[in-house]
Amino acid sequence: MGVRRGASLAASIWRTSSCARWMLIKLIRQWYGNRVVVAGSEPSRYACAMTLFLDSFWRAVAYCLRPRVIALSFLPLVIMVALALGLGYFFWTPALDWVRGALDSTVWLTHLWSWMDGIGVGNLTTVAAPLIIIFTVTPLLVIVSLLVVAMLMTPALAGLVAERRFPQLERKRGGSVLTGILWALGSAVLAAIALLISIPLWLVPPLILILPPLIWGWLTYRVMAFDALADHASHDERREIFRRHRGWLLGIGVLSGYLGAVPSVVWASGALFAAAFVILVPVAIWIYTLVFAFSSLWFSHYCLAALQDLRAQAGAAAPAPDVVPLTPALSNDLDSHPTAATPPLAR
Numbered sequence: 001m002g003v004r005r006g007a008s009l010a011a012s013i014w015r016t017s018s019c020a021r022w023m024l025i026k027l028i029r030q031w032y033g034n035r036v037v038v039a040g041s042e043p044s045r046y047a048c049a050m051t052l053f054l055d056s057f058w059r060a061v062a063y064c065l066r067p068r069v070i071a072l073s074f075l076p077l078v079i080m081v082a083l084a085l086g087l088g089y090f091f092w093t094p095a096l097d098w099v100r101g102a103l104d105s106t107v108w109l110t111h112l113w114s115w116m117d118g119i120g121v122g123n124l125t126t127v128a129a130p131l132i133i134i135f136t137v138t139p140l141l142v143i144v145s146l147l148v149v150a151m152l153m154t155p156a157l158a159g160l161v162a163e164r165r166f167p168q169l170e171r172k173r174g175g176s177v178l179t180g181i182l183w184a185l186g187s188a189v190l191a192a193i194a195l196l197i198s199i200p201l202w203l204v205p206p207l208i209l210i211l212p213p214l215i216w217g218w219l220t221y222r223v224m225a226f227d228a229l230a231d232h233a234s235h236d237e238r239r240e241i242f243r244r245h246r247g248w249l250l251g252i253g254v255l256s257g258y259l260g261a262v263p264s265v266v267w268a269s270g271a272l273f274a275a276a277f278v279i280l281v282p283v284a285i286w287i288y289t290l291v292f293a294f295s296s297l298w299f300s301h302y303c304l305a306a307l308q309d310l311r312a313q314a315g316a317a318a319p320a321p322d323v324v325p326l327t328p329a330l331s332n333d334l335d336s337h338p339t340a341a342t343p344p345l346a347r
Helices: 001-015 018-032 044-063 068-074 075-104 107-118 124-165 176-204 211-229 236-244 244-259 260-271 274-317 328-336
Strands: none
Touching: 001 018, 001 075, 001 211, 018 244, 044 107, 044 124, 044 244, 044 274, 068 124, 068 244, 075 124, 075 328, 124 260, 124 274, 211 236, 211 274, 236 274
């Protein structure tokens, strides 16, 4: 009964999943050698791309739990604190004096301060200048920190994936730093133009939930997929992977864009609850960095695995070198004339 159940289960898997069928044939070939050839054993491109899509997703989730990735996710907070301390040490007092002078020179604000003194809340005027400086400088610090981490994190995470999963993958270095910068700037310009053109369509209720994530997803996949393949793929290989997997890479970019909207909820909570601003803003920055790391890992796993499959297919399709067999006449002629290295037998 157990054998029958196993046979029926194998038969059902064989009929329903072409990619599972291909994996089963691959295991059989590894066990018995390459002598086994089964009709219809090659998987469909859609089935294998879906398997690659899901496999890279779960691998990216697992890699986010690694200590190196967690340490990189805290890097923006470290950079932001270092910048805040440095700028505060050198520029806090001059900036505070300048903001207070600007507030005192405004006529309607002077009347507002007098009215607040009359109702007994005049102490709020002493904290207005520091709060203005903090709320103005914090977004700038966040942007600078995230840009620095984005430049450092993507190559580091792509290197981590290549080191652990693809150590034998040849590095063809088809994308230089300058090429990557130009690629990112060109993609950002095209995405900005697309956003501006599509703004009138946002008035249609369903499209506002579709068009912006689609455009940002396209930008994300263009930039992150290029960074993931910059060291290992050649120019032609990168173009071929983009051509074959454009839809799946765009899907990863769109889903990453929706995940990137999660910190916005925390930002909004920090704006509503000013008392928790100091706590919620660092939490939002950490979540955003973790989402960025997850997206980079997802693209790295997918692109490097696709590159490995592309090279394997190219190697399998390459023709074997022709070997000219030795003709019998030439063989007999060589046997009948011994060389100096093989002297004839003595009579």
